[in-house]
Amino acid sequence: MTIKTPSDARWLAAAARLALRGRPASSPNPAVGCLIVRNGRVVGRGWTQPGGRPHAEAMALEMAGDAATGADVYATLEPCAHQSPRGPACTDRLIEARPARVVIGQVDPDPRTAGQGIERLHAAGIEAVLLGCPHSAASLAGYLTRAAFGRPHVTLKLAMSLDGCIALADGTSQWITGEAARAHVHSRRALADAILVGGGTWRADSPRLDVRLPGLEDRSPARWVLTSQPIESAQTIAAPADIAAxxxxxxxxxxxxxxxxxFLEADLVERLEIYRAPILIGDGLRALGGLNLAELAHAHGRWQPVETRQLGADTFEAFARTR
Structure with a gap:
């Protein structure tokens, strides 16, 4: 009999944190995390490698060796069940390793797997537990959004004063926030495949839009600009609805x-990240343009706070879109 315990949820949450090591270098594959646990001790760990291979389960099984037999495997995404010229299916590797259980955070929406990995594990006499872990879903947000809606998962970042300004009236904006907050922004950039600014910002500021943290410079995302005009050193889209491309x-x-x-008016933002500096600007440039709200009630119930932290003198808050 399969028993779902609090420790299952904790191990899956740990695997989800491990999965971040693969993001975004694993793209177009999902960044998956996997832990193999025996008698309360981690004997194998893995995350999706750059370019998508090896998969997290393959890396963890290689580390665990014979200790995987009879152990518990925690995978944020259902192990793949389809054959690939790049390597065997993770389901086959797990069946060969004979763990006692495989605890899974999310079903794979890829139709080549989509429940078949779980079914094949059951058929081989291995318990497969689908836990429905929110940490797993969050760690796979980009992959799941792309599968469900055919577009990227969008995070909107805003850095502002206490009174909601992003610059002085003359456009001066360096710097609203302090050094710790700016470093945190670079760590967030490093988790994205692509970064986008509006055409006005591009022309006025010529932003680099790269990652300038030691050791993460190679994680700089592809640069995109929202504009109908041609841009020489970045790619463009004409409207938010074009992000599928x-x-x-x-x-x-x-x-x-x-x-x-x-982007907010088009309801394409899944995560909102706000950096708030303890300063007042007054008659400055506002953080947002008009949203065309018909009534105030339409503004309520859209955003759920999911994270807050202090970054030096600045405050960071993250909100998830509720749907």
């Missing part, structure tokens, strides 16, 4: 005000 799982939108408002 961006070959990415995670799109990080940095503004400015009109670009941010256009």
């Amino acid at each position: 961006i070959p990415a799982q995670y799109l990080y939108v940095e503004g400015g005000a009109q670009a941010a408002a256009s």
Whole structure:
């Protein structure tokens, strides 16, 4: 009999954190995390490698060796069940290793697997537990959004003063937030496949839109601009609805005000990240353009707080879109 215990949820949450090591370099494959646990001790760990191979389960099984037999396997996504010229299916590797259980955070929406991995594990006499872990879903947000809606998962970042300004009235904006907050922004950029700003911001500021953290410089995302005009050193889309054409799982939108408002008005933002500096600007440039709300009631019930932290003098808050 399969028993779902609090430790199952904790191990899956740990596997989800491990999966972040694969993002976004695993794209177009999902960034999956896998832990193999025997007698309460981790004997194998893995995450999807750059380019999508090896898969997380293959890496963890290689580390565990014979200790995987009779152990518990925690995988954020259902193990793949389809054959590939790049390597055997993870389901086959698990069946060969003979763990006692495989605890799974999310069913794979890929029709080549989509429940077949679980079925094959059951048929081989291995318990397969689908836990429905929210941490797993969050760690796979880009992959799941792309599968469900055919577009990237969008995070909108705003850095503002206490009174909601992103610059002085003359456009001066360096710097609203402090060094710790700016470093945190670079760590968030490093988790995205693509980054986008509006055409006005591109022309006014010539932003680099790269990652400038030691050791993560190679994680700089592809640069995109929201504009109808041609851009020489970045790719463009004419409207937020065109993001399906961006070959990415995670799109990080940095503004400015009109670009941010256009993504919010199109209801394409899944995560909102706000950096708030303890300063007052007064008659400055606002963080958002108009959202065309018909009534105030339409603004309520859309955003759920999911994270907050202090970054030096600045405050970071993250909100998830409720649907």
